[in-house]
Amino acid sequence: MRNDIPELQKRIYGGDTQAFKELYDCFCTPLLQLALAIVHNREMAEEIVADVFIAIWKKKENLHQASNLKWYLYAATRNIALNYLRKYAHKKTLHLDEACLPEYEVNPEAQLISHEMMQHINRAIGELPPQCRLIFKLVKEDGLKYREVAILLNISIKTVENQVGIALKKLTKMKAFLIASLPGAQ
Amino acid sequence: MSNDRIWILLGKQFSGEISSAESAELENLLKQDPGVAASREFAANIWQTPIRETADAECENRIWTAVQPQLPPRRHRPVIRVLLATAAAAAVSGLIWLGWPLQRSTTPVLQQHSVAAGKSKVTLPDGSIAWLNSNTQLQYDENSFGKQYREIRLTGEAFFDIAKSEGTPFIIHAGKIKIHVLGTAFNVKAYTDDSAVYTTLVRGKIAVSFQNKTVVLQPEEKLTVPVTQPATDFQQTHLDKDSSGQLPEISWLNDKLIFDNDAFSTLANKMSKWYGVTFHFESPALQQLRFSGIIDTESIDEALKMLQLSKPFHFQISGKDIYIRN
Structure with a gap:
């Protein structure tokens, strides 16, 4: 996740559409994923993400008040998604477990571990239970605070702590096992 | 299970959420x-x-095609630029242009910062900072500001931290009073519907003049100048700091609205001030609902939706009135 969000925020506040597109490219997929996890309907999730970005652009004059644009985006996605759910409350209540989450791929720039190893890790991440995977992703990859994830998913901070712990434990076990079984490893 | 506890703590360590006590606990468990x-x-x-x-x-492309048409042409100025009506007209009409005083070498360009609700931080061209409370307007002429004086007009409430700049006095016009500053921090409350203009000095020194009077304020002093009564009825009082060491007059600056197991009625009071709205409850039972949380940058709509997540109620926003229903 890029770390020049405040810079983008300033440019968008000044009406810079290029900066807005950069923000979009950076957050479209993560926000879509969160929306999907809440509404579990692809079409609806896409509409929600579009609504979020349109709202950001329309209210860009207020952007200087938002101290944390990233959180603002996630919170807006959650709020709009909950609105959709309320509007379509006649449809069944959806659980995170049913949400379809996208596949993971390895960032090729990462040189920390071999390509093969990264594939294993990412496959392992893909095998985590959906809620666990989403929480882990929001904390580790999107850099959200435990408190923020708890608010987004309407769960307790304890649950976030537990799920991150479980994910880490499972992944580490898997990786330790893989390293031990690789030729040449001691 | 202590083993799971280790993993929870490791997760907190990697994500930077760990406290020093937990850090010690982790090292102990790892041993x-x-x-x-x-x-x-x-x-x-x-x-x-x-x-x-x-x-x-x-x-991503599909969503973008829905978003893109909503982007109007580029606008460069982040702040609302309000040209004086005459100046704006002058730009398009030669006739009025003739009527515009020619001795004026530069057209005044009025910079206006307004906050309808919440708070906003404005940095002025000289580096001075103004925190605007809700429903507040601050205006200055971009062309003349800082040349001889640094002059601004305020309606509403603001906290100022004025950059030192000897030779260019900072002057604030608020209601019937005028405040001269050289470099200091203070709060001015001058809403049009207030019965007085309140000036509270935090540090430095300021002189407040109104009609033919001038009052010099010392730190932690508050000056109240009534709007309707004769200006001689002003009050100069010394303020006491609260338990957190802050002057109550500037508590609105704290960026968050915090409520901890507050009854909805209490919370509604806080939110009324925060957002500048009025709450109407359908039943007293609703007023007894209790909430805990923090409102930060959320809009009133977002804040109410957040509350709905913990207790069931309905709301309707109609202008400045909020109706809470079962």
């Missing part, structure tokens, strides 16, 4: 569990391995 201690480095490695969702380009 007792060499197995986990050995895989700690693996775990750290996993944490540092960037993963990335497979971006669905087609899907």
Whole structure:
């Protein structure tokens, strides 16, 4: 996740559409994923993400008040998604477990571990239970605070702590096992 | 299970959420569990391995086509630029242009910052900072500001931290009073519907003049100048700091509205001030609902939706009135 969000925020506040597109490219997929996890309907999730970005652009004059644009985006996605759910409350209540989450791929720039190893890790991440995977992703990859994830998913901070712990434990076990079984490893 | 506890603590350590007590606990647990201690480095490695969702380009493009038409042409100025009506007209009409006083070498360009609700921080061209409370307007002429004087007009409430600049006095016009500053921090409350203009000095020194009077304020002093009564009825009082060492007059500056197991009626009071709205409850039972939380940058709509997540109620926003129903 890029770390020049405040810079983008300033440019968008000044009406810079290029900066807005950069923000979009950076957050479209993560926000879509969160929306999907809440509404579990692809079409609806896409509409929600579009609504979020349109709202950001329309209210860009207020952007200087938002101290944390990233959180603002996630919170807006959650709020709009909950609105959709309320509007379509006649449809069944959806659980995170049913949400379809996208596949993971390895960032090729990462040189920390071999390509093969990264594939294993990412496959392992893909095998985590959906809620666990989403929480882990929001904390580790999107850099959200435990408190923020708890608010987004309407769960307790304890649950976030537990799920991150479980994910880490499972992944580490898997990786330790893989390293031990690789030729040449001691 | 203590083993799971280690993993929870490791997660908190990697994500930077760990407290020093938990950090000590983790080191202790790791000493007792060499197995986990050995895989700690693996775990750290996993944490540092960037993963990335497979971006669905087609899907991203599809959403973008819905968003893009909503983007109007570029606008460069972040702040609302309000040209004086005459000046704006002058630009398009030669006739009025003739009527515009020609001796005026530069057209005044009025910079206006307004906050309808919430708070906003404004940095003025000289580096001075103004925190605007809700429903507040601050205006200055961009062309003349800082040349001889630094002159601004305020309606509403603001806290100022004025940059020192000897030779260019800072002057604030608020209601019937005028405040001269050289470099200091103070709060001015001058809403049009207030019965007085309140000036509270935090540090430095300011002189407040109104009609033919001038009052010099010392730090932690508050001056109240009534709007309707004769200006001689002003009050100069010394303020006491509250338990947190802050002057109550500037507590609105704290960026958050915090409520802890507050009854809805209490919370509604706080939110009324925060957002400048009025609450109407359908039944007293609703007023007894209790909430805990923090409102930060959320809009009233977002804040109410957040509250709905913990207790069932309905709301309707109609202008400045909020109706809470069962």
